[in-house]
Amino acid sequence: MGQVPRVHGARLGLVQISLAGVLWGTGGLGVQVVREHVPMSVPTISAWRMAIAAVVLLGALVVLRAGPALGRLLRERPGRVVVVGCGTAAYQGLYFGAVVSAGVTVATVVSLGLAPVLLTLADAVRHRRPPGAGRVLVLLAALTGLVLVSLGAGHGASSTGPQPALGVALAVASGAAYALATALGEPLARSTGPLALTTATTTVGALALLPFLALDAATGGVVTTAEPVPVAVLLYLGVLTMALAYGLLYAGLRTTDGSAAVVATLLEPVTAALVAAVVLDERVGTPGIVGTVLILAAVGGLGRRSPDAGGPLTPRAEPDRVPGLHRP
Template sequence: MRPDPRLGLAQIAMAGVLWGTGGLGVQLVREHVPMSVLTISAWRMAIAAVVLLLALVALRGGPALGRLLRERPGRVVVVGCGTAAYQALYFGAVVSAGVTVATVVSLGLAPVLLTLAAAARSRRRPGADRVLVLVAALTGLVLVSVGAGHGGSTGPHPVLGVTLAAASGAAYALATALGEPLARSTGPLTLTIATTTVGSLVLLPLLLVDAATGGVVATSEPVPVAVLLYLGVLTMALAYGLLYAGLRTADGSSAVVATLLEPVTAALVAAALLGERVGPLGIAGTLLILAAVAGLGRRGQDVGGPLTPPREPDRVSGLHRP
């Protein structure tokens, strides 16, 4: 039976929703302990790696992981490093230039880069429907970011922040582009374990740097520990598993558009739990992003459409394959 790209887009959209709750989690941790966002990110990936490795042992997925690392070691390392770099660079952009600039540049640049890369590979200009979806999504992203109450906040180093955000978006696009073929030949759990473990090893030095400079790198308080577990298990392990499951049928440029539900979720969570005002611009942006994601799903129904590229040979088997 032909795989349905709409299922893949739904899985990726769910990942975006989970990521959208991460900002609140980081804020809760920092309300209890003065832990840096980079240290929180390092713990998030480390917790995810441990949980996923325990699942791998329980489900006896070691042989699949071994095959993946033997056959695609370089690509696994690049995807894992790209995932870690995206998070670290994004948080650096937030500190340097503010939430709005970091969000719009980082999340907005990735779908543009992937669309251009797909056009270059196929030597064809993007179709009018693809451009329309992209414009709607990016416009919605700007409106949500501005309407969520961050529009007037600018960090102390805007030029550095824009540079970091652009690098973050490029790392996100690269990790997604290289992860897409891996996702089509590897089980989601196997791929998530491999890339998350690499990412956690990349971010581990941040804990050492914080410890050396007198920063808080650990806590025993129940609330921040619980939140860190939530961030690691749900917004990292589960969310990236959903992303890689979705990339088996949806292409990378569509995937990053679907993950723009992340800022939408963040704005709605902040409005519901923190009393922040979304505003008319935020509502309009939310509707535009939802319309763009719906447009992707509609295009995915077309036989031979751009959301259903040929599957690669199943060189690396994995867990949870249909």
């Protein structure tokens, strides 16, 4: 009988991770909207996003009296928390830069498609054995998709951005930072509650981005605004696409099999593409469309498991041993 509640918990976790993916997929559009109203730089937007999220999370930590868990995490793994937090900040800054340069769809698909590929390669090196034939096909499909998206980045009715080549390069760097943060964040997620972990890494990321905000202020850049639309969007980015999304992610990974993270990975670019097509009228051309399909298929293939390994909804016997995933 104990298996039934675990299965229900795994399904709930899958829903939580999926909702996180949907929220992440709207982040790029939010950056575009802010910049349409005020000439705020990408690092400044990223700094505000993480700072707002950190304030909200710290408030939740106080209300829920979860301070001891945060203190224990900082005492036991301070170095790893700093690296993961800085990696998260780097990923977001690079991602938003890619959005501005190449558009929402290209930035999201490339950055998100590359990270699972890098993680698969790292896993093969760590275990000292090459991936199976199916995994190799997945990697080839993903790499081919990245090339096609890059080729299609400069085409389309409304253009995918003023500097597509730079945007793709930033998206690749963003994906690499995401993969690094994921690999280093896994041990933290196994033993730390989602609120404490998200609060710690988000606060570190916000502190890491503050110098960029100060630099913008010193050079005459726009770092604050009283306009209601960009203020509302910044609040949305911080509260929903950062604080809530990461909270959902880590809460879901405590009861859901790690392959469920692939669902969030798939829902983010799908959401971004749908939003960009409807709101921004973005087009990436035929090569970009084919590349997008290949990347999505490749990321989906990374979640396939052998019959003896169980399906994506197979619950873990010990929730605290579920590998974590650290995202944008």
